[in-house]
Amino acid sequence: MNIPFRVSIRHKILIGSIGIATIACLSIAMLSYIKAGSxxxxxxxxxxxxVTNHLxxxxxxxxxxxxxxxxxxxxxxxxxxxxxxxxxxxxxxxxDAEDQITHAKTPVTIPTMAVEGTFVSNSFGLVDRVTDMIGxxxxxxxxxxxxxxxxxISTSVKxxxxxxxxxxxxxxxxxxxxxxxxxxxxxxxxFVVNDWYITAYKPIIGAGNEIIGTIYxxxxxxxxxxxxxxxxxxxxxxxxxxxxxxxxxxSRGTLVIHSSMEGTNILDRKDADGVAYVREIxxxxxxxxxxxxxxxVSGDVRTKMLQYRHLPEMGWIIVAEGDYDEINSPLxxxxxxxxxxxxxxxxxxxxxxxxxxNSVSSVVRNIVNRxxxxxxxxxxxxxxxxxxxxxxxxGVMAHHFSQLIQNTRELLGKVRQTTEVLTESIQDLTISSKxxxxxxxxxxxxxxxxxxxxxxxDSLSKKVASRIDEVARIANQTKEFVxxxxxxxxxxxxxxxxxxxxxxxxxxxxxxxxxxIESIWEVVNIINGIADQTKIxxxxxxxxxxxxxxxxxxxxxxxxxxxxLADSTVSSTNEIRxxxxxxxxxxxxxxxxxxxxxxxxxxxxxRSTKLREVFDEILNSAEVSAASSEQIVxxxxxQVSAFxxxxxxxxxxxxxxxxxxxxxxxxxxxxxxxxxxxxxLKASLAKYILS
Amino acid sequence: xxxxxxxxxxxxxxGEGEDxxxxxxxxxxxLLIFQIDDRKYAVYADLVKEIVINHDLYFIPFVPPYITGLxxxxxxxxxxxxxxxxxxxxxxxxxxxxxxxxxxxxxxxMITDVAEISGIPSSGINLVVSSETESTxxxxxNLRGEEIFIINVQEIYNRLANDLQNI
Numbered sequence: 001m002n003i004p005f006r007v008s009i010r011h012k013i014l015i016g017s018i019g020i021a022t023i024a025c026l027s028i029a030m031l032s033y034i035k036a037g038s039x040x041x042x043x044x045x046x047x048x049x050x051v052t053n054h055l056x057x058x059x060x061x062x063x064x065x066x067x068x069x070x071x072x073x074x075x076x077x078x079x080x081x082x083x084x085x086x087x088x089x090x091x092x093x094x095x096d097a098e099d100q101i102t103h104a105k106t107p108v109t110i111p112t113m114a115v116e117g118t119f120v121s122n123s124f125g126l127v128d129r130v131t132d133m134i135g136x137x138x139x140x141x142x143x144x145x146x147x148x149x150x151x152x153i154s155t156s157v158k159x160x161x162x163x164x165x166x167x168x169x170x171x172x173x174x175x176x177x178x179x180x181x182x183x184x185x186x187x188x189x190x191f192v193v194n195d196w197y198i199t200a201y202k203p204i205i206g207a208g209n210e211i212i213g214t215i216y217x218x219x220x221x222x223x224x225x226x227x228x229x230x231x232x233x234x235x236x237x238x239x240x241x242x243x244x245x246x247x248x249x250x251s252r253g254t255l256v257i258h259s260s261m262e263g264t265n266i267l268d269r270k271d272a273d274g275v276a277y278v279r280e281i282x283x284x285x286x287x288x289x290x291x292x293x294x295x296x297v298s299g300d301v302r303t304k305m306l307q308y309r310h311l312p313e314m315g316w317i318i319v320a321e322g323d324y325d326e327i328n329s330p331l332x333x334x335x336x337x338x339x340x341x342x343x344x345x346x347x348x349x350x351x352x353x354x355x356x357x358n359s360v361s362s363v364v365r366n367i368v369n370r371x372x373x374x375x376x377x378x379x380x381x382x383x384x385x386x387x388x389x390x391x392x393x394x395g396v397m398a399h400h401f402s403q404l405i406q407n408t409r410e411l412l413g414k415v416r417q418t419t420e421v422l423t424e425s426i427q428d429l430t431i432s433s434k435x436x437x438x439x440x441x442x443x444x445x446x447x448x449x450x451x452x453x454x455x456x457x458d459s460l461s462k463k464v465a466s467r468i469d470e471v472a473r474i475a476n477q478t479k480e481f482v483x484x485x486x487x488x489x490x491x492x493x494x495x496x497x498x499x500x501x502x503x504x505x506x507x508x509x510x511x512x513x514x515x516x517i518e519s520i521w522e523v524v525n526i527i528n529g530i531a532d533q534t535k536i537x538x539x540x541x542x543x544x545x546x547x548x549x550x551x552x553x554x555x556x557x558x559x560x561x562x563x564x565l566a567d568s569t570v571s572s573t574n575e576i577r578x579x580x581x582x583x584x585x586x587x588x589x590x591x592x593x594x595x596x597x598x599x600x601x602x603x604x605x606x607r608s609t610k611l612r613e614v615f616d617e618i619l620n621s622a623e624v625s626a627a628s629s630e631q632i633v634x635x636x637x638x639q640v641s642a643f644x645x646x647x648x649x650x651x652x653x654x655x656x657x658x659x660x661x662x663x664x665x666x667x668x669x670x671x672x673x674x675x676x677x678x679x680x681l682k683a684s685l686a687k688y689i690l691s
Numbered sequence: 692x693x694x695x696x697x698x699x700x701x702x703x704x705x706g707e708g709e710d711x712x713x714x715x716x717x718x719x720x721x722l723l724i725f726q727i728d729d730r731k732y733a734v735y736a737d738l739v740k741e742i743v744i745n746h747d748l749y750f751i752p753f754v755p756p757y758i759t760g761l762x763x764x765x766x767x768x769x770x771x772x773x774x775x776x777x778x779x780x781x782x783x784x785x786x787x788x789x790x791x792x793x794x795x796x797x798x799x800x801m802i803t804d805v806a807e808i809s810g811i812p813s814s815g816i817n818l819v820v821s822s823e824t825e826s827t828x829x830x831x832x833n834l835r836g837e838e839i840f841i842i843n844v845q846e847i848y849n850r851l852a853n854d855l856q857n858i
Contacts, residue, residue, distance in 0.1 A: 533744055536787065539723075539805045540741040546721045546808060547737055560808065 010361035017353035018346065025345050029338040037331050044236075044327040045288060048307030051234055051320040055242060056309045062227045063313050066198045066219050067187065073134040073217035074185070074200040080115065080130060081140065081215050085204050087111040093121050097144065097151050100168045100193055101250075106147055113142050113153060113213060121153045122166060131156040134217065137197065140204075141170065141214040148172040150180065150214050157193050157218075165193040176201050180214050189221070189248075189315060196221050196248060196315065221256070221314055228257045236322040239302075245278065247285070248315040253278050256316060261296070272301045281317060285310035290324060363387050363394040367401055377688045379409040409690050416685040423678040430671040437664035444657040451650045458643045465636045472629035479622040486615045493612060496605040503601055507594045514587045517580055524576050531569035538563030717812045722832065724806035724839060727775050727783060733832060733841045736808050740792045748788075755854045756780075759801055762788055769799040772847065777827070796848055809834055816841065 007015075091112040098105045112121045120126055120140050127138040139155035149169040157165045170177050179186040179201070186201040197218035206212035234242045244257040245266070253267020266278050272292035280289070288307045295302060303324035310317050366387050373381055382405060387398040541559035545552030721736035743764060748771060750760045757777040761768045769790055775783035783801050791798045811832045818830035827847065828840040 529745075535805065536742045536744045539808070542808050543723070543736055543739050543741060556808075563807070 008361065009364050010357040013357035013360060014350075014353045017356070018349050021349040022342075022346055025342045029335075029342055033331070033335055033338065036334055037328065040328055040331050044305055044322055045307065047236055048288065048305060048320045048322055051236055051242065052307045052309040052318055055231055055234060055318045055320070056311055058230060059227060059244075059311050059314060059316065059318065063198065063311075070136070070198050070200045070217055070219055071187070073136055073138075073219075074202055074215070076134050077130050077138050077215050077217050078202050080126060081204055084116045085212065086114055086207060087142075087212055088114055088119070091119075095151060095153075095167050097147075097149065098168045099149075099171050100152075100191070101171060101174075108144050108146065108151065110142055110144050110151065113140070115140075124154055124156070124164060127154050127156045130217075136217055136219040137192070139192075139216040139218075141201075141216065143211055143213055144169065148177070150177055153213075155216075160194060168193060176214075180211065183211065189313070190218070191248070191250065192216075192218055196246070196251070198314075221316075231257050231318070232259050234320070236320060237326045238323075239326055240320070240322040242318070242320050245282065245308075245317045245319060246315060247282055247310065247317050252282055277306070281306070281308050281319065284308075285317065360394060363390065363398055367398065370401070370405065374405070374408075379405060379412065380689055380691060382406075412685060412688050413690055415681070419678055419682045419685060423675065423682060426671055426675045426678050430668060430675055433664060433668040433671050437661065437668050440657060440661040440664050444654065444661050447650065447654045447657050451647065451654050454643065454647045454650055458640070458647050461636070461640045461643045465633070465640045468629070468633050468636045472626070472633045475622065475626040475629040479619070479626040482615060482619045482622040486612070486619050489608060489612045489615050493605065493608045496601060496608055500598070500601050500605060503594060503598050507591060507598065510587055510591050510594060514584060514591070517584050517587060521577075521580050521584075524573050524580060528570060528573040528577070531566045531573060535563055535566030535570060538566055717814060719810045719812050720816060721808055722811050722839075722841060723789075723808050724834065725789060725800075726803040726806055727778075727785075728803055731806055731834075731837065731839050732774070733809075733834075733839045734789075734791075734844055735841070738792055738844050740790045742787060742789050742802075742805055744787050746788055755851075756782075758851075759783075762799060764790060764797075764799075767797050769797040770851070771799045771801050772851070773801050774842070774847075775801075777847070791844060793848070796851075798844075798848060798851070 089111040092109050093112050094107065094109045096105045097108045112119050114120065115126060118126070121142070127140060130138045137155070137157045139152055139157055141150035142153045143149075144151045149171050151169040152166050155165055159165050172178070174190075176186045176190055176199075180203045183203055183205075185203075186199070188199065189196055190199040190201075191197075192199065197220050199216060199218035201214050201216050203211045204213040204215055231242050231244060236242075241259060243255055243259070246252060246254040246256045251265075254263065254265045255261050258264070267282065268276055269278050271277050272294060275291065277289065277291045277293070281287075286309055288305070290303060290305050292301050293304045294300065305322045305324050305327060306319055307322075308317050308319045366384055370381065370383055373379075383398045383402040388395060388402060390398065538559050542556050542563060545554075545556030545559050548555065722733040723736040723739050724731055724733050726732075743762070746762045746764070748760045748762055751758060751770075757773045759771040759773045759776075759782075762771055763769075769788075771788055773783050775781050783803065785801050785803045787802050787804060789800045789802050789805070791800065811834070816830050816832050819826045819828055827843055829843045831838050831840045833839075
């Protein structure tokens with residue numbers, strides 16, 4: 001950051017200390033002021049809340065007591081009318097009935113009501129007597145039907161002009177009327193004629209068990225003097241006040257209890273900012289607020305803190321009011337005290353800061369002057385002794401700074417000597433580095449040549465490994481084929497053995513067949529002999545028959561047939577003989593051909609045996625070839641792996657040599673740079689004055 | 692041939708005999724047809740006593756070559772003639788001997804085989820007419836297209852007697 005003007009340390013310390021102290025004081029004062037204000041506001045609000053809550057409980061208690069009183073009064077009043085009231089229809093009476101809410105008037109004619117034979121319509125003796133007994137107000141209502149309502153025919157309630165409020169009626173919209181019509185007793189707040197009362201209404205039942213009227217007793221809310229005085233006596237501060245605002249719908253905003261303005265409606269009253277604060281209070285019912293309220297008499301605007309609570313049983317809002325300035329007067333006093341103390345503190349800080357800044361800045365100034373000399377290369381002057389003699393941190397700093405100057409002076413002397421030696425060494429180093437760089441370049445070229453050759457060899461080795469793999473695969477395949485062939489030959493030999501055995505059995509069978517045929521031949525010869533003999537016998541018989549003449553004629557026929565049979569037998573045996581001859585020839589041929597087949601089979605078996613021996617040798621050779629191929633593959637793979645390892649190593653060597661060349665170049669460059677630097681250093685050191 | 696056929700044949704044969712008797716005009720000669728080697732010859736069947744086979748033959752020395760030897764047939768010595776030797780001067784190899792009827796001589800012929808006994812009418816026999824000497828054959832007959840010579844047994848007897856006397 002650029003400072004547009006130069007400020008000395010002395011002034012900086014002075015300004016800083018005053019600024020920090022001022023800011024600290026102001027901060028403390030502000031925080032204290034704000035905190036105190038907050039505390040006072042809370043205290044005031046709590047005070048007002050306590051007041052309003054207290055008054056609320058007081059009013060609620062008073063209301064309950066008043067309600068009990070009204071109940072008692074109702075019992076007394078009911079005693080006078082219960083079972084003693086009747087209507088005299090022969091004496092009708094006319095009223096201009098006035099709605100107590102709308103004040104609309106309607107002419108009505110109703111029968112006269114009598115209690116114990118005494119007319120009570122427009123007669124006030126009974127109600128005044130009861131009023132004297134119980135206090136408050138008493139009214140007798142008579143029920144009317146056109147319009148529906150309860151007409152006030154005798155009452156102790158008076159209008160504002162002092163006249164009795166007879167002729168007014170409670171309309172059917174009123175909760176009082178509705179309750180009475182249900183033959184129940186109404187208890188609660190009710191608007192009677194022109195004000196609010198704590199009331200009780202009870203139906204009057206006629207002789208026909210019909211509702212003919214109502215007896216009423218009541219206490220005017222605003223006439224509860226004890227309560228009023230109690231409320232008015234409660235104040236918050238010297239200028240605070242307490243009052244009650246009516247919250248009933250038709251009289252909302254009217255001051256029910258107030259020290260000076262009772263009966264005044266202030267609903268539309270506004271504060272200095274134009275806010276209708278009473279209307280706001282009536283709408284919120286419970287809460288608090290700060291308003292600038294002009295005084296109705298003097299017109300002076302005062303800031304008021306309001307706290308308000310709603311009492312729904314009586315339709316009141318109790319308001320406690322406190323003056324804001326009065327509440328905050330301790331705060332203002334505190335503020336003034338703080339301002340005075342703050343000014344005193346600032347003065348003290350200015351004095352103290354001036355002394356301190358002077359004390360600090362003298363040492364710093366001397367050190368700065370020495371630094372200026374050092375900047376110009378003058379290390380010959382030292383820090384004054386009085387600064388080093390101080391017993392504080394500045395004295396220590398001055399001492400150490402002086403020591404630093406002395407050390408630097410010695411160091412520069414040594415550096416100057418060392419630089420001389422270093423320059424010569426660097427010159428030697430530069431020359432050596434250049435030579436190393438040249439040699440490294442040659443080595444890098446040679447190694448790259450080797451790497452290139454090794455890469456070619458590696459490629460060739462991989463190709464050889466690939467081919468050898470193929471050869472090994474083929475050798476294994478050949479081995480498998482040979483094994484299959486060998487297996488087939490073994491099977492063939494076994495089959496040949498089977499054929500040979502079968503053939504031998506066949507030959508044996510055929511020979512046996514020849515033997516059997518020969519035996520058949522013998523049998524046939526026997527048969528032939530028999531047939532021949534039979535034939536001869538038949539001939540002889542025939543000859544005998546012939547010799548017998550006619551007597552032997554039949555015998556001759558028989559003999560002739562026997563002879564023919566013998567001929568036929570001979571003929572058949574001859575055929576058999578021919579067949580046997582053919583069979584024998586065939587058998588002989590079969591034996592011969594089978595023997596030839598046997599010879600062929602034997603030759604085939606011998607050849608298969610030789611073939612098996614050959615395959616055995618081929619299988620051995622194939623196994624040896626496959627094993628050798630696998631060994632060759634393993635060897636070649638090892639060779640390839642070794643080649644790759646060598647190549648990798650050579651590449652690393654090449655990379656290392658390249659790096660070395662680069663390093664050597666960098667070293668050469670660095671040594672040259674160092675040489676220049678040492679010369680510059682030498683020149684620079686020459687500028688310093690050391691003694 | 693079964694029995695029924697044989698009986699039928701016998702019945703028909705007996706019937707024919709009756710018919711033949713009634714219309715007899717021509718004599719039927721019973722000829723025994725035999726073989727010497729493949730050649731067939733005939734003799735009158737009533738001249739033949741029987742035919743034997745495989746009979747022991749006893750050689751007789753100092754007799755004509757057509758006399759093969761003697762056989763002992765039921766105690767009677769029969770002289771066995773080799774007709775092949777007689778006809779073709781070759782020796783016959785045979786096992787059958789045809790024994791002839793004769794009151795005075797015991798003569799037998801060596802034959803290869805016996806063919807059949809056939810009834811040939813007189814008209815079927817062609818007699819040999821010779822002015823010089825009695826022929827070896829009486830005549831011939833045609834049997835199923837084959838010409839068969841009928842041997843003159845008496846002449847053979849005579850020759851034997853003559854030759855034996857000359858010894």
